[in-house]
Amino acid sequence: MTAARPLIGVLALQGDVREHVATLRALDCDAVPVRRPEELAALHGIVLPGGESTTMSRLLATFELLEPLRARLADGLPAYGSCAGMILLADKVLDGRPDQHQLGGIDMIVRRNAFGRQVDSFEEDLAFAGLDDGPVHAVFIRAPWVESVGPDVEILAAVPDSPEAGAAAGRIVAVRQGAAMATAFHPELTGDRRVHRLFVETVRGL
Template sequence: MASVGVFALQGDVREHLATLTALGAEAFPVRRPDELARCDALVLPGGESTTMVKLARTFELLDPLRDRVRSGMPTFGTCAGMILLADRILDGAVGQETIGGLDVTVRRNAFGRQVDSFEADLALKGLDAPVHAVFIRAPWVEEAGAGVDVLAEAAGHPVAVRQGHLMATSFHPEVADDGRIHRLFLDLVQG
């Protein structure tokens, strides 16, 4: 099975590690470039996207992350992780950086503030039953490039996408006690 790192400087690290481990992956936290080098694949968790980028730069991980994503390492971003993978951001902090690679424009906090968080059952391409999606200050995809496959929508906007070796959701599958989306990612890693 693949070794899957979870970006562990901020965010829902523990939940992703538990889900991946339950699915048989060798999952471990990534805080330093040498840990990133061990990864066959990576998960960028939900959290605070601006804080995550600042910490990645402080811990000298930002450029290695960009290099690995550009070189084809399978990467799955959830919520803030979707923002980190996006090539373009709307409503971001001034000068906010991303790792990039995913040909999308995301709108940060598109569904509103923390008090506007919600849950919904969504049909997701590749799964035969709906997934329970937890949206917490979530982004949505405002525009997707021609090579981006939309896997699910909410409120008329894409909230789950895949492009080549990259996959992203604006919701938090790691808190829903349903490993099917992580399984889709692991299938992408194996494929």
């Protein structure tokens, strides 16, 4: 069982780091930005924030974090990725750059920027498995969606079939496999802490 106040890192190379740190601290976690390989050893979990996935993947290599983080994830370090973080956790990405690095950790194929350009951002209320106290208001910003998942991946949320959803209707936008969880949307931007709380519960349960 992890300590009552787990130490959770937020990858701080690029993206909306501050919002994740604030949300985790509000959930009684010790949350710290992570930029160096030696900072990984003490973590009980890590959050991979939204941002630009190709930039983040290049910076992981530049800051010599890529292989150490892959190793910790392979050893079972709990991880939560939102938007770009979901892309990094995927085993395979469609429409990515040839030099894009993947951390892996979730047996899924993700389509990068599936929801379109920044001006095509999308919001929707989602039923979310494991949260029985109302839907999650999801904000998608140049977001990916999940094309397919392996047999061990739990689907937590999909876009409902509505006229507003268009081509996104039915697409998978939240998943979990073991101690790794990912969403295509940004719960850190809405003030709803329930998705982060679900991740923190995973961390505390280990």
